[in-house]
Amino acid sequence: MPSLNEIRSTFLNYFERNDHRVVDSSPLVPRNDPTLMFTNSGMVQFKNCFTGVEKREYNRATTAQKCVRAGGKHNDLDNVGYTARHHTFFEMLGNFSFGDYFKEDAIPFAWELLTKDFDIPKDKLLVTVYHTDDEAANIWKKVAGLPDEKIIRIPTSDNFWQMGPTGPCGPCTEIFFDHGDHIWGGPPGSPEEDGDRFIEIWNLVFMQNEQFEDGSMRALDMQSIDTGMGLERIGALLQGKHDNYDTDLMRHLIEASANATDGAPDGPGNVHHRVIADHLRSTSFLIADGVMPSADGRGYVLRRIMRRAMRHAHLLGAKDPVMHRLVPSLIREMGAAYPELGRAQALIEETLLGEETRFKTTLDRGLKLLDEALVDLPEGERLPGETAFKLYDTFGFPLDLTQDALREREREVDTEGFDAAMEEQKAKARASWSGTGEAANAAIWFDLSEKLGATEFLGYDTETAEGQI
Numbered sequence: 001m002p003s004l005n006e007i008r009s010t011f012l013n014y015f016e017r018n019d020h021r022v023v024d025s026s027p028l029v030p031r032n033d034p035t036l037m038f039t040n041s042g043m044v045q046f047k048n049c050f051t052g053v054e055k056r057e058y059n060r061a062t063t064a065q066k067c068v069r070a071g072g073k074h075n076d077l078d079n080v081g082y083t084a085r086h087h088t089f090f091e092m093l094g095n096f097s098f099g100d101y102f103k104e105d106a107i108p109f110a111w112e113l114l115t116k117d118f119d120i121p122k123d124k125l126l127v128t129v130y131h132t133d134d135e136a137a138n139i140w141k142k143v144a145g146l147p148d149e150k151i152i153r154i155p156t157s158d159n160f161w162q163m164g165p166t167g168p169c170g171p172c173t174e175i176f177f178d179h180g181d182h183i184w185g186g187p188p189g190s191p192e193e194d195g196d197r198f199i200e201i202w203n204l205v206f207m208q209n210e211q212f213e214d215g216s217m218r219a220l221d222m223q224s225i226d227t228g229m230g231l232e233r234i235g236a237l238l239q240g241k242h243d244n245y246d247t248d249l250m251r252h253l254i255e256a257s258a259n260a261t262d263g264a265p266d267g268p269g270n271v272h273h274r275v276i277a278d279h280l281r282s283t284s285f286l287i288a289d290g291v292m293p294s295a296d297g298r299g300y301v302l303r304r305i306m307r308r309a310m311r312h313a314h315l316l317g318a319k320d321p322v323m324h325r326l327v328p329s330l331i332r333e334m335g336a337a338y339p340e341l342g343r344a345q346a347l348i349e350e351t352l353l354g355e356e357t358r359f360k361t362t363l364d365r366g367l368k369l370l371d372e373a374l375v376d377l378p379e380g381e382r383l384p385g386e387t388a389f390k391l392y393d394t395f396g397f398p399l400d401l402t403q404d405a406l407r408e409r410e411r412e413v414d415t416e417g418f419d420a421a422m423e424e425q426k427a428k429a430r431a432s433w434s435g436t437g438e439a440a441n442a443a444i445w446f447d448l449s450e451k452l453g454a455t456e457f458l459g460y461d462t463e464t465a466e467g468q469i
């Protein structure tokens, strides 16, 4: 059974053999792209190659790209621990053509790798195409011999990929694997498509248009290819598993989490171990790429992930900080492929330990307050916004941490009440400054308080790149 590390190499070698340049993953913080919170797909580092603005010495590339989807448009944070297929941090394997090959080659490249090199049974695979893309449907028929019912035409944006309101875009085709009817879910396009039976493994985008701000679209001079396949998803499949978290690498992290806490990876704490394993990866990789926990922007997303992980460790009965102790396991698993982890080990461990030590003092008290509030809360009622705000303001609970805690008990937060409480606090702060006559100082203080007031706790949606891939 191939390990995730072996599968990554097989993928890159396959495309290298087919004349692609193996390019390193770019950092999780996109260079020169303030519109995007984190790198969320393989194409991010090649954006300008598709429009022709940037020329490189190669026109075929392949990468294993570090991705984080925990903020902005692509936010899988709430899926972690609950679905079989989502992480906040994952690796996207991709092959790219910049004005070189197009559909006629991209489809056979993918099909050959999956069915020959990876030896996946053909009858378990099905694909989607954009509803008007007869060309792609015909290539699938010819190359893979798929029957019409396994070439599903999708009319929605799921199969017309756009980087954002502007930029390169085009129709795409996606490859799905059927894990069997013992798992709930339906084929793409059906009402049950969000189940985990039919798992999307690979998205091939046919870059052929450019979208402009005024809504118009032009055909690009070059036709290009941008693909993305989740390493953990193809890994699960090749290891005969359904769940990404049962792959070798994730499993080792789950075991490390269990060894540091309740000793039972598959016991009732399993969901907590999954969350911890996932969050260990995203937090460590973000710190290695220079993000530090802070009160806003990228740093606040990092802090939210860290604190969520800490709550899950707490639920496992951990009395002392846990996360920093798991870093060596992560480096053992991923340090060879990503040497930046080893280089940043001390920083990662210190940052995790510092954050966990500081948060520990208020975490216990905050969770107690939350428990008490829930005891008094009539059935069916939402947690009052003021309580969630107190947890945020006094105990350092990001709103989504409170929501995560409530989800287990099928409760929700009154988010309008939360916003109102936040506004009220800001208004009070402003009022207390009026009349001092120190307008300039007040302005400075305001800037600071806005900044420290975690302005983007509800989602920081300045990310405009909608990149599905």
Ligand code: ATP
Pocket (backbone or CB within 6 Å): 069, 076, 085, 086, 087, 088, 089, 090, 092, 200, 201, 202, 203, 228, 229, 230, 231, 232, 233, 467, 468, 469
């Ligand atoms: P899904 O519909 O399952 O959420 P997606 O359509 O959002 O996936 P794409 O944006 O098309 O995913 O990304 C390309 C590939 O990256 C997917 O086909 C999948 O293999 C992988 N992928 C996407 N999101 C995640 C995630 N959160 N965790 C692990 N792999 C992912």
Ligand code: MG
Pocket (backbone or CB within 6 Å): none
């Ligand atoms: Mg998704």
Ligand code: MG
Pocket (backbone or CB within 6 Å): 158, 200
């Ligand atoms: Mg999808």
Ligand code: MG
Pocket (backbone or CB within 6 Å): 174, 200, 203, 468
């Ligand atoms: Mg997709």
